[in-house]
Amino acid sequence: MHWLYIFLGGGLGAASRYAVASGVQQLAANTRLHKFPVGILACNLLGSFVIGLIIGFMAVRHQESWARLHPFAVAGFLGSFTTFSTFALDTHKLFGETPLLAIVNLAASVLGSLAAVWLGFKAANTLFL
Template identity: 45%
Template sequence: MDYLIVAFFAFFGGNARYLLGLSLPAVSGFPLGTLVANLLGCFLFSWLVKHIMADQNLNGRLILGVGTGFFGAFTTFSSFALDTIKLFETNILLAFLYLVLSVFGGILMAYLGEKVWRPKPHKEDLA
């Protein structure tokens, strides 16, 4: 049953990524759509799945579907790798920029997603 849930949500994540790629085409060979999808996906996965959904004790299958299905299809390592190789063949400076922005930007976005949502303690917890 879990694989059907992942597949269902992956349909929407993959389509969202595709539409984002159409609206943010490559500029001088720089894969802006893939970069934005991966950075946004890192932030939202960390923020939404790890904090909002888990803290609200939502159904584990919903978390699996959104986390693995939607964000797994929305972000893409294979496109990142292929885009990096293509850039190295045409523009080594853009390739390094893309590589640094993708790797360190993704880690930063996941970190920010962790920091944005911190539940405030209740007054009775402070006593």
């Protein structure tokens, strides 16, 4: 049954990533950020925050019903909502065009995602204790 939850969550996550990334990138189209992959960065940061929130909530509540949500929400939805391969491709393209922006993307994505997981976990501990 876990495979079905992962499959359903993955489909919803991929469609959501496309919608969010495209929408955010379109918002940046007429700004100085038009060449920067802000859409994928937004998905990766948001997904990192949400995974921290979910895992933090599960750690606080220790509820079996939430543990069953893990395959759908974490492995499925968030696994396909966030994307390392697109981040890598965007960074590769930036290195060819503007190496400084590639370095900014690396730092913002890696450090930002780690900070977002930490913030999500702390938020869960604060909200659900």
